[in-house]
Amino acid sequence: MEMTDTHTHTWYSGHGDGTVAEVVAVAVARGLTTVALTEHLPLPPEVDPTGTFAMTEDQVAPYLEEIERARKEYPGIEIICGIEVDWREGAEGYILERLGPYELVLGSVHMLSDAAGNVWEFDHPAYIDGWQERGEEQVWSEYLRLWSDAVRSAVPFDVMTHPDLPKKLGFKPRFDPREMYATMAEVAASKDVLIEANTSGLYKPVAELYPGPALLRAFREAGVGCTVSSDAHTPGDVARSLDAAHAAMRAAGYTHVTVPTRTGDRRLIALEELGGTRTV
Numbered sequence: 435m436e437m438t439d440t441h442t443h444t445w446y447s448g449h450g451d452g453t454v455a456e457v458v459a460v461a462v463a464r465g466l467t468t469v470a471l472t473e474h475l476p477l478p479p480e481v482d483p484t485g486t487f488a489m490t491e492d493q494v495a496p497y498l499e500e501i502e503r504a505r506k507e508y509p510g511i512e513i514i515c516g517i518e519v520d521w522r523e524g525a526e527g528y529i530l531e532r533l534g535p536y537e538l539v540l541g542s543v544h545m546l547s548d549a550a551g552n553v554w555e556f557d558h559p560a561y562i563d564g565w566q567e568r569g570e571e572q573v574w575s576e577y578l579r580l581w582s583d584a585v586r587s588a589v590p591f592d593v594m595t596h597p598d599l600p601k602k603l604g605f606k607p608r609f610d611p612r613e614m615y616a617t618m619a620e621v622a623a624s625k626d627v628l629i630e631a632n633t634s635g636l637y638k639p640v641a642e643l644y645p646g647p648a649l650l651r652a653f654r655e656a657g658v659g660c661t662v663s664s665d666a667h668t669p670g671d672v673a674r675s676l677d678a679a680h681a682a683m684r685a686a687g688y689t690h691v692t693v694p695t696r697t698g699d700r701r702l703i704a705l706e707e708l709g710g711t712r713t714v
């Protein structure tokens with residue numbers, strides 16, 4: 435029986451807490467065999483003027499050093515040095531220049547931009563008004579286009595995170611989403627990226643795993659591999675509710691969790707062996 439968590443954050447995010455060593459210590463205490471640190475890639479100051487959406491450039495070196503130190507302190511667990519990347523319109527070159535140090539690249543769309551280039555964080559409770567301004571269908575359709583652009587881009591994303599993030603504040607699609615889900619599954623399969631069963635959505639207003647059951651099934655039917663993660667923003671949430679992620683994967687017809695590794699390879703863990711998994 436093996437448990438893994440391939441998406442976690444620290445205080446470097448600007449909106450979480452805990453150090454790299456604390457995240458790893460909890461991962462070890464909870465019996466994980468792999469943990470990935472996946473802090474948010476620094477954003478340009480005009481996009482993140484307060485430094486609360488992502489790491490700042492001057493935090494990158496200490497982040498990498500702390501991961502190296504944690505590997506010495508905890509040699510029994512695989513610690514992946516990862517990064518969560520915000521895909522934005524026109525950001526491909528900016529992103530590619532910054533990926534050098536990382537073993538795992540998570541792809542996320544957290545923000546849409548308008549014609550003037552202003553960004554809107556659609557999943558942030560403080561900016562919920564933007565949903566009324568644009569309309570729900572418009573938000574989902576812009577999201578789908580950006581998400582698909584990200585997957586098809588030159589950025590070597592390993593995992594597309596929380597694929598139906600726009601639902602976070604409660605805006606689940608009220609239109610028939612089957613065509614959108616089929617498109618996402620087809621795009622992901624065409625680039626052989628993984629998706630993740632991310633349990634943090636269970637604790638957000640939508641109270642549902644990312645992705646929801648129908649989208650997860652669409653990914654499985656298209657042959658897209660799936661990893662599992664907590665997206666913890668505090669050490670106590672590392673590995674949170676992984677049993678729910680495993681159960682959702684089984685219900686969608688998956689037989690294995692696909693786990694990224696430090697070398698860029700992937701390994702498989704049979705869901706059958708995770709039956710009695712203790713989770714938090």
Ligand SMILES: [Zn+2]
Pocket residue numbers: 518542544595596
């Ligand atoms: Zn995210």
Ligand SMILES: [Zn+2]
Pocket residue numbers: 441443518665
């Ligand atoms: Zn995250």
